[in-house]
Amino acid sequence: MLIGCPKEIKNHEYRVGLTPASVRELIAHKHQILVQIGAGTAIGLSDAQYEAAGATLVAEAKEIFAKAEMIVKVKEPQPQECAMLRPGQILYTYLHLAPDPEQTAALVKSGAICIAYETITGPGGGLPLLAPMSEVAGRMAVQAGAAHLEKSKGGMGILLGGVPGVPAAHVAIIGAGVVGTHALQMAVGMGARVTVLDKSVDRLRQLDLVFGNRISTVYSNAQSVEDAVLDADLVVGGVLIPGAAAPKLVTRSMISRMKKGAVIVDVAIDQGGCFETSHATTHAEPTYVVDGVVHYCVANMPGAVARTSTFALNNATIGHAVALADKGWKQALKDNDHLKNGLNVANGQVTYEAVARDLGYSYVSADSLLG
Secondary structure (H helix, E strand, O other): OEEOOOOOOOOOOOOOOOHHHHHHHHHHOEEEEEEEEEOOOOHHOOOOHHHHHHEEEEOOHHHHHHHOEEEOOOOOOHHHOOOOOOOEOOOOEOOOOOOHHHHHHHHHHOOOEEEEEOOOOOOOOOOOOOOHHHHHHHHHHHHHHHHHHOOHHHOOOOOOOOOOOOOEEEEEEEEEOOOHHHHHHHHHHHOEEEEEEEEHHHHHHHHHHHHHHHHEEEEEOHHHHHHHHHHOOEEEOOOOOOOOOOOEOOOHHHHOOOOOOOOOEEHHHHHHOEHHHHHOHHHHHHEEEEEOOOEEOOOOOOHHHHHHHHHHHHHHHHHHHHHHHHHHHHHHHHOHHHHHHHEEEOOEOOOHHHHHHHOOOEEEOOHHHOO
């Protein structure tokens, strides 16, 4: 198969869909790889490294889209990239379609086979291709939140861990999945007072056994979320419903009653965000203020640590990339129900139920397309 890896064009996105090691792996399976010149330069992956791994370098993305049978990316295709997709071409990347009707419409129109990293499942449950970026984003959420609590960045001027004689900041983490757990580790490590909320008592029990009295675990409901948010100096939103729009757990009314200079970090922003006042921001302009509360809602947080993120992501994605290239998309999906769960749009149809429901499309099952 001829596989293409274009340079990412989203604001401050320096990750790359294939590392030189991933290129070498695909070439070992007798595939051909096109990589856009400069695709990995920003994170220290030189064009020479890609050539040494066996890739053919291409000057412009349009040549990759025109020739490649499968496109491997990191972030969702931007409008000009969607316009270059063609019927039957495989797109393998993060999509996050539920809160993005424009992208969904463009992918439906393209006729391409669109496989989303974030909805591919794993044998032990969970979302193994989303997990590495969720780990990065969870850790970054506390790091970014701590920085924006500084007065010069609009915060109330509070040190997350406090100092002897001065209380530590209170960090409330909504959701105890991968994002929440990694945020929790960072917040505890920095000396904050931490409350974590989740609807799974079993998960809260597990965290309680690990962290003991260094954290407070609270069952999540409307009252407990409100109580935690109003007392917090930093709130991290890490809730996820796979493939669907995130629930709005923190209302505008709650935001208006938070401490002035408090910070919220909405890691769920790729799926629309879990704060009613959230809208996506960029690394160039990461924050805005609503009712005196600093909102950090960067939609590609792991892009800020792009080298770490690229290697972590490739570790998770390369196995399925090889399967898709070796077998073709239909056989690869027939052979692996977990990979089949990644099919979101194909042949002009929406094939992921939560996306179809949230955006008003007719749902067509993946099985009906596989024959």
